[in-house]
Amino acid sequence: MSVLIFIDQAEGHVKKASLEALTYGGDLAKQTGTTAEAMVFGTVAEDLTALGRYGISKVHHVSSAALDHFDAQVFANVIAKVVEETKATVVVFSHNQTGKAVAPGVAAAVKAGIVTGAVALPDISNGFVVKKSVFSGKAFANVNISSEIKIISLNPNSYKTVAGKGMAEVIELNVPVPESKIKITAVSKVSGEVPLTEADIVVSGGRGLKGPENWGILEDLAHTLHAATACSRPVADSHWRPHHEHVGQTGVQVAPNLYIALGISGAIQHLAGVNRSKTIVVINKDPEAPFFKAADYGIVGDVFEVVPKLTEEIKKMQAAS
């Protein structure tokens, strides 16, 4: 048995979610008394040997430039070959956009049972039972995988990255890469901001902010905290904010360390996208707003008065520490 972790990279850099997957895979290998190895595709700018700090012994690199563009079908094909080559029995992905696109295809290709949205290491005392998030964060299911090869994709922000010491051996793999049938014609990256699903802190606004012209106070707070910005669905539906910021059941699901909700009522469909956040702060003028029931800290008050003060106080705190 060995563990193989897929490393997602963009523009040559390893994603934070992949570092979590590496740490998870490294810990899983320790738990099962085996080794953890990783795979990465395309042109990479980083020193791959340094990834040994996350508990892996080897990095298999397929350097073909054809893999600089992501195509789920091509990636699944190449990953399946690496799985075969390395005789891996557990394959770990991050359950980010890339993982969602490619992990199921690999599962079908190598006939592996798959658990997506995993939140903890498997319990191997009786089978191979992985805890995953279900009902949009409202519950967990423990799922046993019975196939010989097992695939886990780990929810972002649910496993802490730990960097220790160690160097990985980098192995250049020569795997044939099939031709992509997909032509990418435009890419728009959200630049200069913190990507929502990777953010440690998210500041989110609802209809209580009254209009797009009032988002300045929210952005100031987010900027001060190096936070990503988000919003409730009606805010995106009214085009006050771009749709990729909409969190909830039908939008993006986030699980940051800190979620600050400004003028959001806390409808069940909104909570479904944010209730895995570690700490939730709610600022709402209505003491009966349902969001307070899901919150850790709250202020009953007017966002237009409280938020600028909050930004000021945080700046003071940052200057003092």
Next chain:
Amino acid sequence: MKILICISKTPDTTSRIAFKDGNTKFEENGVQWIINPYDEWYALVRAIELKEKDPSTVLHLVTVGAADCEPVIRKALALGGDEAYRVNTQSDDSFYIATQIFEVAKQGNYDLIFTGKETIDYNGSSIGGMVAEMLSMPYISLATKFDLNGSTAVVAREIEGGEEVCEVALPVVVSCQKGVAEQRIPNMRGIMSARTKPLKVVEPAAAEALTNITSYELPPVKAGVKLVGADNVAELVRLLHEEAKAI
């Protein structure tokens, strides 16, 4: 143009989530079942719009589930599907479900297969990618816009930290989410005609389930909110810094 739309049934978004039999089964008592929102609002509605543009388009629906799925599949027919297949079996395992859809898809020679981004109960986001691999078709996940240009699909999709637009020759499997279409309400004529549309029940193909749910858990209850006065914002900052260690 022949399109297959994968339809699953899920508890209504406001359902109370509870478990029974020592936390091994979902408590279905009092739950209202709906079409999984991603399948209905985005995948199905977009397929209907494509048929409105090109009336020669044929829309087939497939659901893998027991007889209790039929009200949901009838509603999908009422919205605008032409005919439906129900594979008569019940499973939580993605590989098993995908194999059943693959068997139906293989026989229908579809140009396009739509799924939702994920089911809102199991949250697998897996079926589309698996079916695509089984059919050796390209897979475009998390689509936010879908158009056809002759026999080429033009799709915008969510990627890590942004969005990209891509083109691919049919056939292709696409998972749909917000942006692809807008929710619709079935009209009376649709509801009436759905009663006579074909709903074919097929028996499952032999396949293995590679996973099984052993138990469920509810998240630990929150300790309750700590309220701070609106005139004492500094205290909130102190709590977040010192107690929650969040900033």
